[in-house]
Structures are given as structure tokens and as C-alpha cells.
Amino acid sequence: MKVKIKKRNLVVDVLILIIAILMLYPMFWLIFSSFKPNSDIFSTATQLFPKNWTIENYFKGFEGIADIPFVTYIFNSLRIAVIATVGAVISSAVISYGFARIPFKGKGFWFACVLVTMMLPAEIIMVPQYLWFNQLNWVNTLFPVTVPSYFGQAFFIFLMVQFIKGIPTDLDEAAKMDGCGRVGIFFRVILPLIKPALATSAIFSFYWKWDELIGPMLYLTKPEKYTVSIALKQFLDSSSSSNWGAMFAMSVVSLIPVLTIFFLFQKYIVEGISTTGLK
Template identity: 50%
Template sequence: MLNPYRTRRVLYRTIFHLLIFLLGFLMVYPVLWMVFGSFKTNYEILNESLKLLPKVFSVDNYIRGWRGFGNLTFAQFFLNSFIITTLATAGVTISSSLVAYAFARIRFPGRKFLFACMMATMMLPAQVVMIPQYIIFRNLDLTNTFVPLILPSWFSSAFFVFLMMQFIQGLPKELDEAAILDGCSRYSVYTRIIMPLISPALITTFIINFYWKWDDFMGPLIYLSRPKMFPVSLAIKLFADSSSETDFGAMFAMSTLSLLPVFFIFLFFNKYLVEGISTSGLKG
């Protein structure tokens, strides 16, 4: 005889998982539509947009898109993106960990006031500092270079400083004291004790900032005007031409390729990302 309670429980779980699958599919569908659209012709994209699968899978869009514009192939744009993203991400990871260590472990005059000022910057919209920052870099004659897109990241980020502080404050202070008694300096404590123990937070910072910088469109749009300097996020826009025909197929193809670095980073470092976010919420 069937157990009514067990039957009802199985029914609820089935409905729950079907709803989750449906919501997940709705969230992923635009990405799937773009990926499959990269194998379609422009006619299919514009006139048969409701169909997900193309009539014939063709890589012509990828070949045409990779050729780029003029003498610039998309290899140049991908190289620009990797240079900007890697240097900026390394900078924010290193600098934020140093600032977090100072706030969490070192007692100095004005510490609480400076920490409050740093946290207050999180409430400022990016648009507030956009124009003053542009004027500064323009007066320094650094526009049309990668410096404005990289240099600010080497002065830490309040969000990532707070994230790492949660890790550091959860570590026993006796570790620092024991290392200092053994002759370690503050720098040695940071490099030999703190950094290895907060590696989940460091990896989390690296992954999140990599996502942000790789997808950044506004920064390159403001500071870069020479196509040779464009990252992928800005170069893809060149396929759209308001005065002539837009090559949607090539645009979708290069957009699909631009997702691969982010996808592989998430695939290989997903467990560190989950661990970093979850653990930082428990410590402090």
C-alpha cells in the first residue's frame, strides 16, 4: 500500500525541481540563443528568431568575425583584454589583501575613521567619480593607454578589502604573535602566515574582479579611441553599424568566444568561489 505522505512528498519534490529547471532554462535561454545564433545566417537571425537551432551549422560567422576590421584581427582584441584584465585583477588582489591585513591586524591612529571612510566609498555610484577621474588622466596625458583601466585597481577596492578582513579576523592572533616571537616582521607574517590562510578569499577576489574587468565596457569606451587598443567588449560593438548593415552573425560568434575565458575560470575555480563567499560570511 502506498504511503500518502511519501507520495505527496515525492510529488512536491518533482514539482519543485521542474520549476527550478524551468526558471534555470529561462535564465540560460538568451545565452543559448546567442550561441546557436552564431551558427545562423543574418537572415535566420532576423526573420526566424523564434527558432533556437539553425537550419545548417556553419562556422562562417566565426571565420568572418575573427578577421576583425582592416588589419586588426580579434586576436589583438583578445590580447588587449587579457592584458587589462590580468594586470588589473592582480593589482586589486594584492593591494586589497595588504589593506585588509593592515585594518584587521595593525592598530594605528585613525584606523576606525579611515575604515569608515573606505566603507563609505562603497555607497558612491561609479558615475560620481567618472568625470573627475577622466580629467585627472587626461591632464596626465594617459588617455588612449591601458593605464587608466589598470592603475586604479592597484589602490585596492573597498568591497574586496571588507571580504578579506572577514577571513583575517577569523584567524587566531596567536599565529601572528608566535611568528613575531620567532623573528618575523610584519611583512613576513603577511606573506608566510596570512596569505596562505586566506587563499580562498584571494581566489574569490581574483575570479570576481576578472569577471568585472573582462566585461567592462564603459571604461574602455571613455579612455580608448584607437581601435588597436580596444578590448573584446568594445571591439564587438564595431560589428554594429548604424549607417549600413549590422553583421549579427559575426557579432554573436565573437560574443560566444568572449564567454569562454569566463566560463573556464568558473568551471575550474567554482569550489574556491563558493568557499570564499560562504566562509567570509561566517567569520568576523
């Protein structure tokens, strides 16, 4: 029986390894293609490793577009992602506490409305939002891509509500006996206990804002305010001959912050989602 179990585990491990290689192959192809001369990228597309290694693509990529270095786009994306993430996590935590702990009329209905917004396609509200932000003179500022995050995100609210519901209400009663009000309970009891959910929400929010393309394209019209996503697209539009090598090189660079955050905080993603599901 032990031999059969070991053989079965070996087969499963081999299958998982094959699937992992297939899933990671596009990223490997991107990385190695960034070291190929621009003329060899598609002529040797079936070959993973370059025949002629070069780092010229990285130098050209960091030069940027229209005399704007690529570092500027990285800074713009970081600023938007950090500001929006802080707002999304804080506002979602406050809203979640209200839904999970504070009784009020129609709570079930309003919570259902929050969940319905997750099924609403972004294209439906894109035009009304643009007209609204245009009336506020927010176009070509960071407000349209950051301020909406300060009104909560439906997915994060759902995640945190389920997490808070798993916290015993006896802790709230004990805090009340010690003189804490609702604000004190939120900051002294709830927040410290939902750190995994907060970390999970922060990581996902950073990912989504870092990769976002439509929002910055709609509201940021000046090149010096472009994000990494827009800048990568500009490598294909800036001249009659697309600079694929520079775009691939800067795509690799743009993966570094995302991969760094993932490897540093991956345990919080697993803990936050799995613990919420169990509770």
C-alpha cells in the first residue's frame, strides 16, 4: 500500500510540475525574448533561448518615450497603486464592520446591493463616471483613479464581513464593559484580528491598480502622468516600427514589484482567503 501511495503521489507531482511549466512558459518566453535583438524576437519565436544575447532593449526601454524616462511611469503607477490601496482597505474595513456588527434597518438588502455591484460590468458605468469627473474638472488628475477606492470595494467588503462574522461577539461585549464604544471596538478589537483579510485586500488592490489600463487611459491625458500600462502600449504606437524588444524588457521590469509583493506576502493571501472560507 505504501508503494502504491508513493507511486500515486509521484504521478501527481509530475502532473503538477508539467502544468506549472506550461503556465510559466509564457513568462519565461517574455524574459528570454527581452534579451533578443529586436529583429530576432519573432523570427526565432519558437526558440526559447536567444542566439545573440543583448541588454540593449533594457537601455532603450529605460530611455522611455518622448524624452520621458520609464522610471517616471513606474513612479506614477506606484503612487496611484499605493494611494488607491490605502483608501480601498481602510474604507472597506469600516463598511465591513458596519455590516457585520452594527444592526440597522435593511442591512441585508444593502449588503446584497454591494454584492450585485461585483457582477456589474465596468463598461456600464464608464461613460457616466467620465461625465461626472469631467464636470468636477478631475480629468488629467489622480482623483478619478484613486478617489473611488475610498468608498469601498465590493470584493474586499464581502471578504472582511465573512472574516469579522467569525470573530466571537463576546470580545465586543468585553470591550464594552471596559468602556469602549463602537469606534474603540473597531480599532482595538476588530482591526488587530482581521490582519490577514486586510493584507489580502491590500495585495489584490495593489495588483489591480498596478495593471489597470482603461482608467488611466481615460483620465490621464498628459504623457508625464502616464502609468506603466500605458507606457508599454506606447512602445508599439510611438513610431511606424514597433519596438518589441524595449516593450518586452520593460514588461519584465514591471513584473518585479508585483512578484516581489507576492513572494513576500503570499502567506497572507492563502491565510486570508482560506480562513474566511472556513469561518
